[in-house]
Amino acid sequence: MSRALDIVVLGLSLSSSWGNGHATTFRGLLRALHAMGHRVLFLERDVPWYANHRDLAEPDFCDLRYYDGQRGLLDAYSDVLRDADAVIVGSYVPDGVEIIDAVAALSPRRFCFYDIDTPVTLAKLERGDEEYLARRQVSLFDTYFSFTGGPTLDRLEKVFGARHAAALYCSVDADRYSPTGEALQWDLGYLGTYSxxxxxxxxxxxxxxxxxLPDMRFVVAGPQYPSDIDWPANVERVDHLPPADHPSFYSRQRFTLNVTRADMIAAGWSPSVRLFEAAACNSPIISDYWDGLDELFPDGEAILIANTTEDVVHALTSTDEEKRSAIARSARSRVLDGHTGQARAQELLGHLGTRDNPDRSLGYTISETIIEQQV
Structure with missing residues (x-):
């Protein structure tokens, strides 16, 4: 890499992981960029529901600033947005349509979108719901980074007009997610906001x-579950679990469950961050199925696929310790090899460096980026 880059990210939230998975995704990616020597400014809309639940108010890997609406953003940061090497807007940013138009009008050197909700976004656009992105805006971005890979990338370009669509999956911070060595406490657990x-x-x-299986222990962690859910007596509930406690949570489960949103099942190739986090903590995963999952985690080797209650009961009662440990080791190896924050940061930098207009060059190519970051 010829020089350190100045990157501005406008995202849903970095400061609070309450009720959203964006924070942990951004944290892993930005920590890796910082470790590689790049400078990142994260701009977050100051909203009360995150302000009241901040678990990372002062990150040490980027500059985190808050703004109050579009006018506040432009008054304070127009010059920064115009001069940055790259500006990346994330999905679900409040008043996203207006923010995107305002930033595009500044003609940033490199303008990108990071969609951490791609199947949800496209379903919204198809029914005319432009909550945080307008269909006409898809073509504004130099690169449309997508949480979802596979056929969705072609669809983004051919149907929605993206200039260049690239997969940028979630990732895990391997320095913070690893087995804790604690004793097993639950037979099966799940971490996720109610949906x-x-x-x-x-x-x-x-x-x-x-x-x-009344003699086994289960746990569900996450906010916003309705009060009328009939939880069995052997299911423990945890309302909110901050990221710092995730490794301990996963490490104490004999198996962890992954459950996927309907839009993401339909699109396929949409791995949740919980897959990478649980695997990094050596917790074997039971998951529902979607296209592309077996390319990341082969069934029976690095994950157990379940479609029915009987499938889960069989996995919990019939998988011996040797098989359970082998599945966990295989998944962890795959994640550490290709799904860490550093791996994603290299992918991001590679795309930023290969599709520039001549007057917008960042000064390096994808091969230079990857080679020099591996040294």
Whole structure:
């Protein structure tokens, strides 16, 4: 790399992981960019629901600033946005349509979108819902980074007009997610904010098995679950679990459950950050199925696929310790080899360095980026 880059990220939240998975995704990516010598400014809309639940108010790997609406953003940061080597806007940014138009008008050197909700975004655009991104804006970005890979990338370019769509999956910070060595406390656990379209699967793959296996222990961690859910007596509830406690949580589970939102199942190739975090902590995963999952974690080798309550009951009662440990080791190896924050940062930098207009060159190519970051 010829020089350190100045990158500005406008994202949903970095300071608070409450009720969203964006924070942990951004944290791993930005920590890696910082370790590589790049400078990142993260701009976050100051909203009360995150202000009241901040678990990383002063990160040591980037400059985190808060703004109050579009006018406040432009008054304070127009010059910074215009002069940065790259500006990246994330999905679900409040008033995202107006923010994107305002930033585009500044003609930043490199303008990108990081969609951490791609299947949800495209479903919204198809029904005319432009909550944080307008369909006409997809073509504004030099690169449309997508949480989802596979056929969705072609769809972004051919149907929605993206100039260049590239997969940028979630990742795990391997320095912070590893086995803690604690004793096992639960037979099966799940970490995730309540979502109506995930709840039937959670009922089928965790609550159902809990009722069938009253002598086993289960746990569900995450906020916003309705008070009328009938939790079995052997299911422990944790309302919110900050990221610092995730490794301990995963390490104390004999198996962890992954449940995927309906839009992401339909799109495929949409790995949740919990897959990478749990695997890094050596917790074997039971998951619902979607296209592309077996390319990341082969069934029976690095993960167990479950479609029914009976599948989970069988996994919990019939998987011996040798098999359980082998699945966990295989998944962890795959994650550490290609799904860390450093791996994602290298991918991001590679794309930033290969599709520039002549007057917008950042001064390096993808091969130079990867080679020099590995030295």
């Amino acid at each position: 109506p379209d995930r709840q039937p699967t959670l009922e089928r793959l965790l609550i159902g098995p809990a009722r069938r």
